[in-house]
Structure formats: structure tokens, C-alpha cells
Amino acid sequence: MIARLYFVWKVDQISAIYSVGILLIPLIYWISTFQAASYHNAVLMVLVTSLLACLFIMGLYLGTTPRSLDVLQTILLLSGYAVILYGTGVVLGLAYTKDAIWFTSGTYRLTSVFQYSNTYAGFLLAFLMGAMFTTVNAKRTWIALMNAAMLTPIWMSLMLTYSRGALIFIPLLVLVILFFLRLDRQIAFVIAFIGSALVTVFTLSPITERYIQIAQIVMPKRDGEPANLLSIQNSLVWQTALILLIGSLVTTLLIWGIRTRYSWLEKKLSALSGRKFASFIVPVGLGGAGILGLLLLLGTGIASSILPSSIAERLQNINFQQHSVLERKTFYVDALKLTSDYPLFGSGGGGWSALYEKYQNNPYVSRQTHSFFAQTLVEIGWVGFSILLLILCVIFFQYLKQYWRERQQQPSHFIFFILAFTLLAHSLIDFDMSYVYIAGLVFFSLGVLVAVYDKKISLTLLKSKVASRWRFLYHGALAVVTLVLIVQAYQEYVGSQYFKSAINKAINEKPPLDELLVTLDQAISYSPKHPAYLVTKIDWLGQAYHQTGDRSYALQAKELIEQIKSTEPYDRQIILSEYRNHKDLGEYNESIEALEEGISKFQWDIKFYEAAIMEYAVNGNSVKDTDPAKAQTYWNRGMELYEEVLHRKQLLMLLPEEQLQGRDFDVTPFIRQAVGQILFGQGRYEDAVSMLKPMVENDLSDVYNRIGVRYYLAALYMLGQSDADLLNRLVEAGPNEKMYLDSLLQ
Template sequence: MSKPVYGKFASSSRNKQSRSALFWILITGIILFLAWTPFQTALFNGFQLDFEKPILWTAILSCLLLFLWVAQYYKRIQLTEQRDWLAVGVLLLPLTYIISMISAASQTQAANMVLINCIYAIIFIIGLYVLRDALGNRMIQGAIMAIAYLIVGFGLLHWFGQGESAGAIAKWFSNTVLNGIYTHAVMTDSNGLRLTSVFQYANTYAAFLMAFLFAAVFFVTTSRKWYSQAFHSFMLVPIIVSLLLTLSRGGLVMLPVVFVLLLLFLKPAQQLLWILYCGMAGVISLLISKSVTELGLQLNETFSGSGALKGWGILIGASIIMGLLGWVIQRFVAPKLESVLSTWSEKRGASLWLPIGSVVIGGVLIFLFIGTGLKNILPQNISIRLENINFNQHSVLERFTFYKDAMKVLADYPIIGAGGGAWASLYEQYQNNPYTSRQAHNFFLQYLIEVGVLGFLVFMAFIIFIFYKYIRGYVQQDTDGKNSHFLYLIIVLSILLHSILDFNLSYVFMGILVFLGLAGMAAAMDSRPVKKWTLPESAARGVFSAVVGIGAIIVLITSIRYVQAADAAMDARRLAQTSNSFEEIKAPLDKDLSIRSSHPDSVLLLSSLYYTGYRQTQEEGFYNLAVDLLNRALEDEPYNKFMLLRLIEGYELKQQPELAYAVLINNAYKFKWDIEWYEKIIHQGYDLGSKALGTGDIATKDQYFKQATDAFAEVQAGIRHLETLPEGQLQGRPFEYTPDMILNAGKMYYMMNQPQEAADALKLGIQEDLSQTIPQEIARWYLASLQKLGTDDEALMERLLQVDPNAEQSVKQLAELQF
């Protein structure tokens, strides 16, 4: 078995007095890449032009790093061990995304996800080799921790109202600094202010903080230098305080789960130290949390230099105390603890007792903070969030709904999935109620519907194999061997487990951390020779280098062209706000669409430009260009609601309501909880049916009326379904009857000689106040329907007569109509 600490080839290079310049360039490049990426807020959230360029630049930089890696490690590439073949296996992940494009719900989003998974594959391959080198491993780990601590400090600067200071630094390498402030580093939602730092989403920041809380504890207990022990101890308080300020229930729920799982890897002495450090840092953080929270709330409303200084003074003072305690414990307590527990550590099952005890203690603490007055020591916003941790809380119920809806998508796309970004494109078709969420809030389910069972099995086999081989190797290693790559297990386990509850891996930076972590685990795994698939060394080197090299060249060229396209799209958007020149605005749009023919932003802007030209000149060419452009783009983006609405707009502009109505009817199933879509169907169905009735075309009239009333029946069924939602679950977007919808549906039932259905529909719109026109019309048609049925509503007639003296006559006339 090869030694995981250094790997097969690293020990020889370790003995050299100097390393090649390429090695140092590669290490420096990786560190700069890791430092640059988090500030790009590269969130893949369906298709969003503003977030696209950072992802594309990340792909370009990762390709350049791969070329450096090939130049540095070319002679060391060989496919003789299981670890080597993982570099081949990771290529299957982007391949499954390429395959899923066959049935992709959105070609644009699917293409972006292919590029993102190529980034992950590249990072994994580079890390697999670089992290087998002892020096490279130490430098990358140091860089990861330094970047994490910078992100924590960056977030706290914003919490204490010093966003302009942080923005002045971030603006040089981030496109999310607007008006001198990093956008949404402190977000606002129904819970108040929540700390998000670079992520702009509190729950993902909580997952990040959870990972690096345990990473900091790990370095406190394993560092040999006193200043390192003190510094990592110092950082425990800012991390925990930041975690509390995210107000993330998911983070607080998953933190003890990850903690207990990590304890299982440690000896009893280390377990006690981890519990001690987390406990002390937690107590100190809770003691200052009220002051820090209240100051932050005030400073984000009205900044005060003295207030910010006070906040930093409290936080730094508490952190210094923790830093000193950490140094003292490591200097005097830890060695004795290790000595005292050495005999116990050798006993079978010794490492299980403290994790089990931690579960019990954690349960007691949760009860105390949720069910007793102890919660009063917490800031009010944190206390309220803790009280709401239960399975009947709306966010929990909503997540369960997302998961059920995701399985509906999978049922229709079971084998190869619906392509990258499938959830954002398809969720409105499958949703149980009208929520708005472009993320499924579960990475694994989202991955499953994107690549299907085939791709998901490949991914899970890849992950499970690495975990299995890492744990197998970990058990057999000495203390230094176990510690050498343990940071990567902490990162991967923390982020992946939290991703069961949220969309952390939709952030490219988080994905990079996970795949770099997997590479670190694979670098230290129990690797065995693979004789069955062994190729001659030169052949393996040549074939593998050629495959990844050609793949990287394709990704690089594609990414560069996409950056050019994105720049053109952004230029067109800016010009549309400042220029009146048709040709000037059209030129960059043509450039974008020549590269990506169905790019939604550019398709929508160019079609709008064509419509404007048609309105101004009445030239058919403009109209035809717009409609052709939209129809072609919809072949790749069939679920893009904005394109469909733009196409409907064009048909209406050309006075072709039948074509507009066909688009509404044919795509209604995609947006079954969009009440405005139903309103359009019912309104236009009534208009077209009435027009057909006026020409004596009864069959066409009945066809339009039937389609429109079927849509009304869908609305009725939807409203009844919403009444069955569990108590505590929010409905989401409005979904309710409108007076126009009721009136038109009632009229259509009446004109199809269905007075009972007409009366039932119209009754839904009867109001006490009949002073407005539409309520009066509903009342007249309702009373006429009753007369058809041989009954009446005298009270309603009396009220109607008060506002319309001729109501009785008009109702009678309606009742006498024959259709």
C-alpha cells in the first residue's frame, strides 16, 4: 500500500533541494484561483446573465491551471493504481451532463452546467496530484484556511456597517460591488437582517462556516506552533458568532450531526479537546451574541464609527480570550490528556463513547435552548429562529414539497435526466402549490433530475468509493498520516451533508471546495494496483494527457467565445437604455446570437427591438424576423415563459389572436399555478368564442368555450387543493378567482346551454358591494342562470335594483337568449 501522506511520486520530489518553476507557478495559480473565486458570487441559478461571466472566467482559469499541471506532472502520469483511475472516472461526471443534453429542458442552462462540471473535473485532477506532494498539500491547506478566515472577516465588516471599506477592496476583483458596497453581504428577509458575506445567501454561508469551524478546531489540536494554536483558537469566536448571525436553522440542525460524525474519526483525547474547544467558544460567543447582534442591526441602519469600534472591541476581546485559552490548553492540558487516555484509546470501541455522549448532551442543550427560559440569553431574532425548529414549520414543509415535486420530474426523465438547470426550467410544471423556488433545496435530488439515474449512480459511485478508500487508508495510518489530509474530509462532509437541506453546490466556489476536498481525500486513500486495466506507462500518459488536453482546449475556446457573447449581451442591454439606434443595439445582439443562438436575454431583447421596428414602420419583415427568432429559440428553450409571452405579444400585435390563443393552450400545462396564464386563456377564449358565435360558427365557438371553461375548472380544482395544504405551509404566489375570470367563465357556460355550471361559477363572484360594473354584470348573468333553472334570488335582485333600476328587464332579456 502506498503511503497516503506523500503519495507514490512525492517522496522522491521531497528529497530534491529545489522544485521546478512550473511547480511554484502552479501552486501560486491554485491559491490565487481559490482566493478570487468566492468573491465572484458564481451562483448557477438557472440562467442569469449577471452571474454568467464569473462562471465562464472560472472555466477559463481552470483550463489554464490544467495546462500548467500537464506541463509539471506529465512524466508522472500513469494509470497503474486505483487513485490514478479516479482521474479518469471524474471525466464521467461532465460526460453524463453532456448526455443529458439530449433531453434537456433548457439547452442554455444545460451547456452552462457542462462547463461547471468540467471545472470540477479539472480541479479534482489537479488536486489529485498536487495534494500528494507534502509541500503542495501544506500550502493549499494554509491558503484554504486563510481564504476562509478572510471571508469571515469580510462578512463581519459588513455586519458592523463597514461595507464601503470592504467594497473598496473587493471592487478590484468582483463584479458584485455596486455603489461601493458588496451586494447583499447582509441580506434582509422576513426574519430581519442575516449575515451572508460573499455568498449573498445565509444558509450557504452557514454551511461554509460549519465546515471551517471544525477545520479551525482541527488545526488548534494538531498545530505544533504556539502562534498557530492561538490564532486558530482566536478565530473560533468570529466563526460561531457569524454562524449565529446567519439565522440558519439548517446550519444549527446539521452542525451537531457533522460534529458527531467527525468525532468518530478521532481518538478519545482528541474528541475531548474538540468538545472542549467547541463548548468554550460556543459559550463565549453566546455571551457576546446579544451585544454584537444589536450593534449590527443599529449599524446597518445608521452607521456610527464609535458603534463599529465598540462591536469590534467586543468581538476581538472575546476572541483574544479564546485564543489564550486555546494556547494554554494545548500547551499544558492536551499532552497530559493524551497521556492519561492513551490506554483507554487502545480499547475496542473507545472512540464511540464520547460521540454517543455528545448526542445526548446535544439533545439536552437543544431542549434547554428551545423549551426553557435559557433561550432568553440569546438575541431575539436568534431565539425566534430556534423556537421555529420543528417539522411543521413552513420552510420544512416547503422543502418536503420540493422533494416530492422533484420525484415527479424524475418520473418523466428517469434515465438521463432533464439536463443542467432542469429544476429551474421545469418546477412550475410539477409543483404542488404556487411557490417560487429556482432551486430544489437538495443538491442530491437536483443532481438526480438533471442527469437521471444513470448519471446519479456514476456520481454516487465516485463519491462513495473515495470515502470508502479514504476511511480504509485513514484507519491504517499513523497520527501524522491521519492529520495530513483530514481537512479535506471536514470540508467535503460538512458541505455535502448540509446540501441535503439546501443548494450550496449551486455556488461554483462551494463546488470547487468539495471537489478539491475529494481530491485531497483521494490523494490520501488506500490505493491498490490495478493490473487488469494497466496500460504501458507511455501509452497511458499520452492517451490521458491527450484526452484531458483536448477537452480543456474545447472548454477554453467555448468559454472564451461565451465570454465574448456575454460581453456583447451586456453591451446591448446598456445600449438599449441609452441609444435610440436600431443598428447600434442590434449589432451586439447579433454577435451574441451568432455564438449562442437561443440565449434568452438576447432573444428577448432582439425580438422586442423587432417589434418596435414593426410598430413604427408596419414593415412585415420586422414582425417575421421577431416571430422566427422566438420560434427557433423556443426549440431549445421550450419552458421559457418570457419567450412564450413575447411570442403571444407578437401574435396579438399582428392581430392574430387565434395563434396567440394556441400558444396559451398548448403551453398551459407548463405553468399550472400561474393564475395570469389562466386569466389570459379564459379571457381570450371568451373573446374568440364570442366572435365565432357572431359569425354563426357554433362548432368553433364551442371549441373555444370548452378550452376556456376547462381552464376555469383547473383553477377551481387548484383552489380546492390549496385548502388541503398542511397548517403552517405557505401557499406561495396568489392563486385565486378574479372577477373578470368568473364573469367570462359564467358567460361561456351559459352560452353553451349549461345554466347550472354557469350559476355555480358566477356565484363565486357575487359581492355585497354592487356599485362597480363587473359585480353588476356577474349578478345579472347569475340571476339569468337561475331563471333558466326555474329558481331565483330575490334578495340579490333587490340589491341589484338599487344600483340598476332596469336590472329586472335586463336579466329577463338574458334569460330569453338562445344559443
């Protein structure tokens, strides 16, 4: 691309400004690496955004002629249709990859290659609008009919994703697109849209019924099992395929019928088309009819009578109090809280996944903010977010302003606007842009939108002000940066191959640790700050220490922990490894500090509270005779953490009834046992009995349950009470328990 730019890049064209401006996005991501919450992920996002900038520049300098625009449009549509046809193969049971179908909440949600149904729905939405536009706008009938044939598979796949958000966007997107079509094309678009939707409605029930049966057969019953793919001769397969083909044929014939009446329609509307308000007649009328139809569909039970029950239920549950809406609102509020601590340049790429648990309102698990714009704000702050928003707004405004002037000719390059706008619109409420393929589609399309009208905007003033040598400076800098990024990407790739090899050897060959570490160290040498590689080595060294007792292994692990923690301070596995390592080395104060750090960074992770309260209980018991004041300090802190758990439980009670809590956060048996020990040590025997009594019915084969019961019986004794049956159960479960209990009482 740099070689082509050398011949076509001109400083007096608007494309030159964009080709430099788009590089600000990876530049801001690079700046954010200096304060990144996860250095490795931040560097990864520099690579990804550099690729997106490259794709933008490619679209900017490839989409400059009518011929090239036709070729690019064909390439994008065919690539999208390939994904959709694969998804159709999944529906038929002829193809399957891991998680190509999700079974959740009693429904089989189609995901195709994305492994996430909402993103697939957003993708289908973009190509539904693109295919619809092409069917009514293509100059050649055979091209229009080929796109028309895809409408039914797209509609069908969209419905089988069960994505309510995507369905809500449909009428909004249709209205936006209609405003930029001339009157006859508006009417054709509406007829094609309604007709293809009706065909889908009439074929949806028999297809959904068979699709569910196919999914039950094809999907692996357990992880690691292969899919049970079906043959085309299977009755379920060919019946479903036949219904789909008939629906596609009917839609194609409908489109052909519409196109045969184009000249008549254009003639009849010629007088009205010239009016200023003509562009608003169909969108406004359709908008009103759409709202009325939606109210009838959702409010009168019509949906239940014409749609499969599983889909009808999803549609009827659309409201702003459903859990998915409330959870997204929580994500966005938490993202703003996070941004307040990293306002200018953000927390770096991957900042949300590293930091969200520190700022979260409740113990949900979501490594994505479910919004491209919210996630961008978190990662590159208000400076980077403003630059991105400015680029998007200027591109769309400039393109639509020029396009409106030649709207009567209906140029086909409008499809690039449809694809980019639709995907970005759906990315408002989901993380579609986290998929590099989808982000690549968007940025490439944005580049093409600039290229279309590039020559109509002259910058002669800039040409006279800027010396020609700047042209060579741009290409030279671009070449250097490109080579650096290629080397960096290659190193990451080689490192990942060595890491996969090391894991494969560990699982299948089980060689001595020294041999395993040779391969793993090669991976680390190529990517020295990759947390997964170093955590794996730390774990293996820890296992070696426990098996051999050789302290040198634990000391090596400690060095690695200190090394990686400087760049990955919010990695849960690293903090846990640090805690275990300090325990191995007998550094108990440091191990508690690691747990306290974990609590401050993962405030809704009950495991950290469990471990910390237990450590305070045990350490208090160990020094109560030699240093009673220190024991009380330990116990008091343990009780403070217990009170924090209770406080956070109360906060969860304030969540709306419809909102899911997320992970469990409650007083666990482990916490109960530790708090019981503290209360016993403080002489609060009645409180200890109340705390430990729920553990009486637990399985006493578990040593932790036995400890809890042991302290329960001891507290009873101190109150002058006893439970002989429970004591017998305890002794039967552990022959040494009577000795432990006597020791405790003494």
C-alpha cells in the same frame, strides 16, 4: 495542469483511475444535453462540471507531498477566512454588497458574499469544524492560535445567519469528526468547542443588538441606492468590534491553555487510549449530553434567557412541521416525479428550473431543489447520479480506511475530509453546491483525499495490461477537450459583454433600433441559443411593430421564436412572446394554442388561465352569430379551465397548515369577468349575475372592471331587473358605456 500530468501521471496508480473516472460526470452532463429541457443551461453545466473535474484533478496531483498538503491547507483556510472576515465587516457596517444582509420575517440575516443566508451558514459550518480541528491539531502553537482567533467571528456569523438547519448539523458533524480523533485530541476538541460556544453565547446579545442597529442604517432603503457605510469611529462600530475582539481573545487564551496541557493529558490517557473502545467514549458521552442539553435549551425556555430573542425564537421553532421542512419535502417529491420522465440521463443541466412548474404540487417559486443530490438526480438521471454517488462513497471509504490506520499520528490532511464532508452534508438540505466556489472547494478537497494515500495502493496488474500509448491518448484527449471548452467559454463570455452593452445603450443612449440590433446580433452570433438574448430581440421587434405597424417586424420575431423554442421549449417568456406574436399577426387559433401549451407546462400560473379563459370568451363572442357551435366549443373550454382553477384551489386546501402556498392562485377579477361573459353568452344569466356581482365595488376607472359591470347590468336586464345607481356610476366612468351596454342587449 496537462503539462504537469505528462510527467506525473502513471497508469499503475489509483490516481490514474480517478483522473479518468471524474471525467464521467461532465460526460454524462454532455450526454444529457441531447434531451435537455433547457439547452443553454445544460451546456452551461457542462462547462461548470468540467471546471469541477479540473479542480479535482488538480487536487489529485498537487496534494502528493506533506509540504504541498500544508500549502494547500493554508490556501483553503485563508480563502475561507477572507470570506468570513468580509462578512464580519458587513456585521460592523464597514462593508456591504447587494443582499449581504437579508431582511426577512422581521430578522436581519447575514449572507456575506453569497446573497443567501443558508449557504453562508453551511460554508461557516465547514470552516468552523476545520478551524476547530486545526486549533487542537496543529503542530505549531502560533498556527493553532491564529485559527483559534477565527472561532468567535465564525460562531458569531453563524448565529447571525439564523439558519436552523446548520445548527441542527453541528452536533452530528462534531460526533463524526470525534470518531476519527485520538482520545486526548477528542477531549481537547470538545473543550475548545464548548468553550468557544460559551464565549459566543455571552457576547451574542450585545453584538446582535448593535448589529440590528447597524443593519438598519447601512442597508439601502430602495433598490439602486448605495449602502450607508459607517466609519470605524462610529460608536456602534467600535463597540461591536471591541466585544468581538474580546471574545476572540478569550477563545484564543482558552485554546492556548488547552495546548499547554497536551503532554499531561496524553500521559494520563495513554493506558486508556490503547483500548479498542477508546474512540467511542467521548462521542457517545457527548452525544447523550448534547441531546439532553438540546432538550433543556429548547424545552425549558433557557434559550430565551441566554440568547437574543430573535435567535431564541428561531431555535424554539425547530420542528419537522415548520414550513421550510415541509416545503423541502415537497421539492424532493416533485423532483422524483420529474425524474420518472427522465430516468436514465436526466433532463440536463438546469432541468429543475426549466421543468419544476410542470410537476410542482403547489404554486411555490424555487429555481433550486434545495438539495445537491436531488438536483443532480434531476439533471443527469439515475445513471449519472449513481456514478457520482459511487465516486463519493469510494473516495470517503478508501480515505477513512487508510486514515484510521495512522489515526494516532493525527495527520493534518484530515481537514480536507472535514471541509468536503461538511459541505456535502449541508448540501443534502440546501443548494450550496450550486455556488461554483463551494463546489470547487469540495471537488478540490476530494481530489486531495485521493492523493494522500495514492502511492499506498499499487495497480501493477493494470500496468502490465495497459500499453504505454494509452498514457498519450489520455493527455491528448484531455488537451483537445480543454481547448474546445475554453473556446466555448470564451464565446459565452464575449456574447455576455455584447449583451450588456446592448442593454446599456437601450437604457442610457436610446439609439435607433437598427443600431441597437447590431450590438445585440453580435451577442447572438457568439451565443446563438441563449434564451435571454433572443427574447430581448423578440421583445424589441414586437415594440417596433406596435410603434410602426410594420408587419415585417412581427414576422422577424416569429422566425426567432421558432428558432429558440426548439432548444428552450419550457421558457415562460418564449411562450408568452409566441402568444403575443400570434395576436399581432392575427393568428388567433395559434395564440390560444400557445396559451394551452403554457397551461400544460405551468399548471399553477394563474396568468395563463386568465389569458386563456379571456381568449375563449372573446373568440366565442366574435363567432356566436356566424358559427354558434364553434362559439359553444370555445365557451365550454373556457369553463373547463375555470373549473380547473376551482379544483386546484381545493387541492391547496389540503396543504398542511404550516406549509406556505407560494404564489397566489385564485379566481381573479380578470377570470371573473371572462367567465361572466361566457355565462352571459350561454344564456345563464343568474349564474352570470352571481359571478360578476363581486366586481360591482371595483374601481370603474379600470376598463376591465367596466366590462365586467357592463355584463352584470346586461344579465340583470335579461332577468327583468336593474340597478340605476350602478348604471350611473358606469356611465360617469366611461361616456360610451351606455352605447356599449345597449349594443350588448341588442
